[in-house]
Amino acid sequence: MTQDRITFALPKGRLLPLVAGILRDAGILRLDLEENGRRLVYNDPERGLRYLICRTADVPTFVEYGAADLGIAGKDVILEQGKDICELADLGFGQCKFVVAVPSSKLELYKDGLSGYLSHFGQLRVATKFPRVAESYLRSKGLPGEVIKLSGNIELAPLVGLAEVIIDLVSTGRTLQENNLVAIDEIAEATARLVANRVSYRVKYNRLVPFIEAIKKSC
Numbered sequence: 001m002t003q004d005r006i007t008f009a010l011p012k013g014r015l016l017p018l019v020a021g022i023l024r025d026a027g028i029l030r031l032d033l034e035e036n037g038r039r040l041v042y043n044d045p046e047r048g049l050r051y052l053i054c055r056t057a058d059v060p061t062f063v064e065y066g067a068a069d070l071g072i073a074g075k076d077v078i079l080e081q082g083k084d085i086c087e088l089a090d091l092g093f094g095q096c097k098f099v100v101a102v103p104s105s106k107l108e109l110y111k112d113g114l115s116g117y118l119s120h121f122g123q124l125r126v127a128t129k130f131p132r133v134a135e136s137y138l139r140s141k142g143l144p145g146e147v148i149k150l151s152g153n154i155e156l157a158p159l160v161g162l163a164e165v166i167i168d169l170v171s172t173g174r175t176l177q178e179n180n181l182v183a184i185d186e187i188a189e190a191t192a193r194l195v196a197n198r199v200s201y202r203v204k205y206n207r208l209v210p211f212i213e214a215i216k217k218s219c
């Protein structure tokens, strides 16, 4: 880690325009980050700042290993990754929630919940992009379900018999609705969080604090 340079790990995709806007409003970011570009590192040597464009799910990894001092990631990703990083602030945007959803045509089978379904049908397969969150949910309910990890388009799984249930993120609810799925439980809400590498937060504290305060103020 370079001692005086500050590196930010930013999530590409739907959060990037929001994050870039906040960093700009905070007076930190002066560069144009191409939202759909291929460039992954942006340097601002005059200010001693660097920005990494990361896959959303990888932001906590870049921060944990000190490749970035600060990062912005959804709470969903932070929960799933379980990395050893400092969570500094809830930035309030990027709101969504983890839900458990089933085909609306089969809702009747879940009237006694997932345990009722499981005791009747003997199996419960849960498709998700968030296996840790799903395992922990099943454990908390005492359900011996099988978690099937997918990379996206999770809603497809119950429509074609790959799984009975999905655990996925919802914001508008449109994807569930358009695929005839209905939420039967909510697990947790998620918003974007400002995170820091544990060592950077101690060693570079004086340099980081103005950035942290400016980001919090512009949210």
Ligand SMILES: Nc1ncnc2c1ncn2[C@@H]1O[C@H](COP(=O)(O)OP(=O)(O)OP(=O)(O)O)[C@@H](O)[C@H]1O
Pocket (backbone or CB within 6 Å): 012, 013, 014, 015, 055, 056, 057, 073, 074, 075, 076, 077, 094, 095, 096, 169, 170, 171, 172, 190, 191, 192
């Ligand atoms: N409706 C939503 N669905 C998914 N994520 C959402 C939603 N609303 C807000 N978010 C936030 O946006 C982040 C996901 O952003 P995005 O969809 O761009 O990434 P991704 O598709 O998971 O990543 P990648 O394309 O790299 O696999 C989530 O981690 C979450 O914090």
Ligand SMILES: O=P(O)(O)OC[C@H]1O[C@H](OP(=O)(O)OP(=O)(O)O)[C@H](O)[C@@H]1O
Pocket (backbone or CB within 6 Å): 151, 152, 153, 154, 155, 168, 169, 170, 171, 172, 173, 174, 175, 176
């Ligand atoms: O409630 P809504 O506003 O419809 O949003 C929810 C959808 O958005 C996310 O998918 P994303 O667009 O990230 O694509 P993915 O399935 O490839 O992850 C999520 O996994 C849902 O599918």
